[in-house]
Amino acid sequence: MLDLEIEELRALVHGTSRVLLTGPEGPDGDSIGACLALARCLRQLGVAEVDVAGVPSYRYRWMDGAAQMVADEDVGSDTPETAYDLAVVLDGDAHRLTPPVDAAWKVARKHAIIDHHGTTTADGYDVAFIDHTSASTCEMILRIMDAWGQPLDRTQAELLYVGILFDTGGFRHSNTSVDTLRVAGRLLETGMNHSAITTRVLLERRPNAMRLQGRILETATFHDNGSVVIGTLPLALAESLELVNGDLEGIVDSLIYVRDVEVAALIVERSPGEVKLSLRSRGKVDVASLARELHHTGGGHAKAAGVVLPETLDEVIRRLPTVLAEAARRTRAA
Numbered sequence: 001m002l003d004l005e006i007e008e009l010r011a012l013v014h015g016t017s018r019v020l021l022t023g024p025e026g027p028d029g030d031s032i033g034a035c036l037a038l039a040r041c042l043r044q045l046g047v048a049e050v051d052v053a054g055v056p057s058y059r060y061r062w063m064d065g066a067a068q069m070v071a072d073e074d075v076g077s078d079t080p081e082t083a084y085d086l087a088v089v090l091d092g093d094a095h096r097l098t099p100p101v102d103a104a105w106k107v108a109r110k111h112a113i114i115d116h117h118g119t120t121t122a123d124g125y126d127v128a129f130i131d132h133t134s135a136s137t138c139e140m141i142l143r144i145m146d147a148w149g150q151p152l153d154r155t156q157a158e159l160l161y162v163g164i165l166f167d168t169g170g171f172r173h174s175n176t177s178v179d180t181l182r183v184a185g186r187l188l189e190t191g192m193n194h195s196a197i198t199t200r201v202l203l204e205r206r207p208n209a210m211r212l213q214g215r216i217l218e219t220a221t222f223h224d225n226g227s228v229v230i231g232t233l234p235l236a237l238a239e240s241l242e243l244v245n246g247d248l249e250g251i252v253d254s255l256i257y258v259r260d261v262e263v264a265a266l267i268v269e270r271s272p273g274e275v276k277l278s279l280r281s282r283g284k285v286d287v288a289s290l291a292r293e294l295h296h297t298g299g300g301h302a303k304a305a306g307v308v309l310p311e312t313l314d315e316v317i318r319r320l321p322t323v324l325a326e327a328a329r330r331t332r333a334a
Helices: 002-013 029-044 099-107 137-148 154-167 178-188 194-203 207-219 235-240 251-256 287-294 313-333
Strands: 018-022 049-052 086-090 110-115 127-130 221-223 228-233 263-271 274-281 304-309
Touching: 002 110, 002 127, 002 137, 018 029, 018 099, 029 049, 029 086, 029 137, 029 154, 086 099, 110 137, 137 154, 137 178, 154 178, 154 194, 178 194, 207 228, 207 235, 207 251, 221 313, 228 235, 228 251, 228 313, 235 263, 251 263, 251 274, 263 313, 274 287, 274 313, 287 304, 287 313
Parallel strands: 018 049, 018 086, 086 110, 110 127, 228 263
Antiparallel strands: 221 228, 263 274, 274 304
C-alpha cells in the first residue's frame, strides 16, 4: 500500500513547476532534514522552483540548502493567481502551520503529506504517505528516493542522517529499529562525518542555553512520588537570557532521564496567554494521546509529543501536575 502512495506522490509531482515544502511550526531536525532532502530530489526530477519554508536554528544552518530556506512570513503565494502547484507538509500535519504558510497552503492547487507521527491521519490531502512504524520522516524520504531511482550521495546522506539522529535521540530511543540501523549504515557508507553531525545536532549549546538548562533543572518540580517531573520556562527568563531558536532542544530529554520518572514536561510561556508543552514518556504513558486530550492540535509520538495551549502560565502550572500524575497512575493500574 505504501509503495502505491509513493508512486501517487510521483504522479502528483509530475508536471508541476512550483512546489512548497514545509514542516509544522518550529521545525526540528527531522522536519528540516526531510524537507531539504526532498527538495534536492524534486530539483533532480526537473521541478523548476522548490521553496522550503522555515528558519533553521544554529544547529542546522550548516546543512545543504538551509541558507536558501524561506522565512514563513516571506512565503507569499497566498492568492489563486500566485498559488503553488503543490504544497507538501513533512514530519507534521497541516493543522500546525504558521499563519503565513497556512495561507499559502490553503490556496495551493494540490496537497500532500509525508509523516510518521501516530496522531496523523490522511484526511484533507490529495496524497498521504504516512507510516506510523517509521522512526523518522527522513527514513521515508530514503524509501521515496529508492522507489524513484534517486542517487544517494554524501550530501543527501547528511540531510537524512540529521532527521534520523534527531528523532531517535542518537539511536537511544525505543523507536530505533533494525531497519533504522541498516539505513544509518547505508548513509555512513557515503563517507559522511557522523560524529561531527551528532555534535552539532544533539550536543552543542550556546552559553546562554547552557545557563537556561541549569535553571530549568534546578527549579524542576517532582510529583506523584517522583514519577512526574515538570520544568518551567517563564517568558521573562527567556527574554533575560536572549534565547534563540534551537536553545530549548534536548532540555525536556534531560528531565525524562531521571531515575523513577515516567513522564516529563517542559512548560514554555510563549506569550501571556499561550503556553507550549513538550511531553516525554519513559513508560507506558502515551503522551501523544495526552497532548491531543489537552488540545485538539496536540500530537506526536507515544513517547514524545507536544501541544500549544491558549492558557496562562499560572493556569497550566496549576493543573498540569494533576493531569500527568493521573495519566501515570492509570497506566500503572492497567
